Amino acid sequence: EPEVTQTPSHQVTQMGQEVILRCVPISNHLYFYWYRQILGQKVEFLVSFYNNEISEKSEIFDDQFSVERPDGSNFTLKIRSTKLEDSAMYFCASSQYSNQPQHFGDGTRLSIL
């Protein structure tokens, strides 16, 4: 069964540095999402992406964050000038259409030192 893949599984970065989290959505999916889960807390929506543009974003997704689909397969989340509170599990998800279930990747654990 096709799946969403995320790399790396664990990223350790110094505070203030930029980090790029990578995702390969399921190939025939059109909608892409990023979520964040701070340790011990609920999963929070960050952003959704469709037709090469952001379709919706939460209040968490400020100017520090950006997303990109640089080619036909990858979907990236860039976090600039990372802060300690950016430490979390970041999940990528994709769905074929907006009304279809979202399939999640295994997540990238981001640790900011």
Added chain:
Amino acid sequence: AQTVTQSQPEMSVQEAETVTLSCTYDTSESDYYLFWYKQPPSRQMILVIRQEAYKQQNATENRFSVNFQKAAKSFSLKISDSQLGDAAMYFCAYRSSTSYNNNDMRFGAGTRLTVKP
């Protein structure tokens, strides 16, 4: 804004027994989707079951079934014949279906399920 509430931070069940996890939500919309996701210690997010609000029939997926009470805005998950592999964090989630621009999911705080052998 839509909110999802899971009032049980932790639940436990004996292996082979049945357990029900509660979820309530708040919305003014009439059409939406509800989901239960399972998050084992590996931290993956695995879709367990899905319910469309316009369907009266409760969704069932093998040992997993839901009790969807639209008027009460309740969406509980029943796990029958619990297995050790069911031990995980379970998240209830809501997603609007009114437009493609409103497709973010709102998650509850989660219920940690322990299965006792």
